[in-house]
Amino acid sequence: MRHFVIVGVLVILVAALTFVGLNYLHLMPAEASAQSIPVDWLWNLDIDVISFLLALIVVPIVYSLIVFRRKKGDTTDAEYIEGNTSLEITWTIIPLIVVLIFAYLGAYTLGEINVVDPSANEIQVKAIQWAWSFTYPEGFTSKELHLPVNKQVVLKMTSGDVIHSFWVPEFRIKQDVLPGRVTDYRITPILVGNYTVRCAELCGASHSYMTAPVIVSSQADYDAWIAAQKSAASTAAQTPEGRGQQLATSLGCRGCHSIDGSKLIGPSWQGLYGSQVTLSDGSTVTADDAYLIESISNPSAKIVKGFETTTAMPKFDLTDAQIKDLVAYIATLK
């Protein structure tokens, strides 16, 4: 009996210390969405139970190995204890009740996460290898996701190719993005700040780099940003290069083609127009309108040297006018 009391006290002590230690470490990132609060509540409950169970298993093992260790010269077997049915029933029934409670709480918190605000703003999200683009209700497309604080938005997400997954760690929620169907991501940001959406489902070579900025700002700042984007969009729509730039954003071209000379999956567009391009067969070609139009409409016709092994660019469904706009935009990138 004495041993059980000592072990009981030690279990409680070790459990408490584990719990305090784990809390001290700040295991989770900042809580930046209303949905993160129920998630973290359930998580903290998990940590309570984990701390207790860790102590409950480890303490008696260590205690027994030390206290009941074999004395010198003792060659007899240990005590014959075959089992104890009521103990076995106890440690079947109690865990069963605990997991049922956890399953109920899991469903309950899931319900809290999915509370729908009918006035939530809708933003269309398109994922392709390896870029995100966001189309706002005001009609323009951006590479950045801007959200007003304390207002629910629902992201209507779809993929142009393979499966991706939308994850902002500070929002806690993750949702896969699939080709051929629309999945919802409902979030209420509660903390102003700059975050990053990171693709969480392996989607090919540049999966690691499939990120986009997420900016949560006050309603006033958000409105100002929307107004600025709208007017920039309508100005840009007047010129071919402006339309080309908008297309490059909404199609996600810049996921693979940089505009600052850095090498991504595809050749950079900086200084491309009019330059001499060396192809994989060793020949060179001038990057004129004809070459660029061909490369956009039939990406595999000519492969640039050094890009033979990267994933082939998909064909995009574009009109001739749109392709000309893109070329006009590329021509501006000196």
Added chain:
Amino acid sequence: MKKFFSSALWHGLLWQAIGWAIGASFVTLIRVLMGLNPFATFGFTEPAWVFGGLVGAISFLAGSGALTDWFKWAKGEETPEHHHDPDGWEKYINVSLDHKVIGIQYTMSALLLLVVGGSFSLVFRSELAQPGLQFLTLQWYNTLMSLHGMVMIVGILLGIAGVINYIVPLLIGAQDMAFPRLNAFSFWLAPPAAILLLSSMALGGFDTGWTGYPPLSVRAPVGMQMFFLGVIVAGWSSILGGLNTIATVMRMRAKGMTAFRLPIFVWAAIATSLISATATQLIGLSFQLVMFQRLFGMGFFDPAKGGDPILFQHLFWFYSHPAVYVFILPGLGIISELLPVFVRKPLFGYRWIAMSSLGIALVGFLVWAHHMYTSGMNEYLRVPFMYSTLLVAVPTGVKFFSWVATIWRGKVFGPYPTAFLFILGSIIVFLMGGLSGPPNATVATDLHLQDTYWIVGHFHDTLFGGYLLPFFAAIYYWFPKATGRRMNETLGRIHFWLMTPSFIVLTLLMMRIGLLGMRRRIADYDASLGFGIYHVIMTIAAFVIALSVLIFFVNFFRSMTKGEPATGNLWNSRSPEWQVASPMPVHNYDQPFEVVGDPYDYGLADSVYVRFANKETGGRN
């Protein structure tokens, strides 16, 4: 060398290469006749590579001689019941029907594949030590990361087959497995499967992870198909091995060995075989559908053709979740089997532990969609899967509590033998894996945890604690049975004390950065997240683990010839295989034995477990 070039292994490899070339040329010829282009980026076209790979694998089996007896039977020729194996090491690279030889063949192949898969992880682990790309390309990173997963899985399956093959017939008093030729056939499927898997590296690799989700797997290079073929062939081996184990335990037990007098490891072997014999088909099926989608343009998982990518995930996880229990149930069985021997006490709650293995196997079939909470499947479906997943905690808890009760008041002979250290390490590491499980089971928290390094840490803990550490315990424990010599204890302890703490550090840090935003399967990470220092420590830990494995191998090979002789009942076990001299005779027990008591009655005076026909031995000799 001459012995090698006349071995079944060498003939099989030769035939595989020839069969591969013939199969590929055949398809290429048909393509020429049909006016299709005969060659592509990697020489042959994709259909030619796939058909060649399949013909090559079958040719290996024919060339190695694993089919010879069956061919003879088909022709009406008689074959001897037993084949006489050569005496030296060469019996391990030739077709043998002896379950002990096959068990060692499996175990050695498993160790080889675990080393290969582990080396892959060292390569990409080093790449991750610093942000940015240092020496791997993105495609190579993905290929090595994906192959690490599947090569380790196949290595684990072979290791399980090795332990089951070697030990189950000895534990139940059988002369051999129920179907010795099928047993040999199952083993000889493994080398061509491994070659197919690894050949994917030469054919462009693949970037999908071991899960091979379409549409990504539909777009990957030809290497993807070699991966699929390799898994299908390895899965075949696993299904047949499972069937053989079930038949052996059903039909070939010693007299008096009733269900609740079976050694507990046999219960685990049965539970694991039930899963592998009935669920493996589903991973083969799901991969085959993707193969056909690639080869014939069928739209199973292509939304543009009315298919659905989520369907694949259901089919895939219907095997791949129970597969986890295929890996861990034998490991947990080893823990339960060895614990009473070392603590000199009965196994606490034997029947409950036996039933919990079956319980885990059964519930394991009903939980697959917990891998898919974020996949976009029907939202409400997530709730029932949360309930079923959490239920797994109940039988697992029974095992833990029973182990604690077994250890309680136990008296271990000191200094602790290496095998016992590994058993303790298994319990602790598997506990870490188990306790990090429930947060993944509840949907709300999993929405954050899914596809992060938290998950990576969690499942590495379950597989190390549930498989790898018990596997090492089994090797240290039964090595004297196979060789008549014991492994060096000092080197064994160094192995343990280098491996286990490093591994705990490694996985705790994985979980730590996963919670903070480190995604899994990424070749590069954002330096601004501040994970650099964690990755440096994890990389060092990984190399310490590698060093410990190196020490293990030095010990392993040295002890075969130079180890301290140990021919008797080294562990003072009640189990039948220790009542006869080591190494085990070719046809196992010279005298049949009868089971007259319970297996783990340590501490009960005058209790006997097995009685040989003319020689009384048993619990305390």
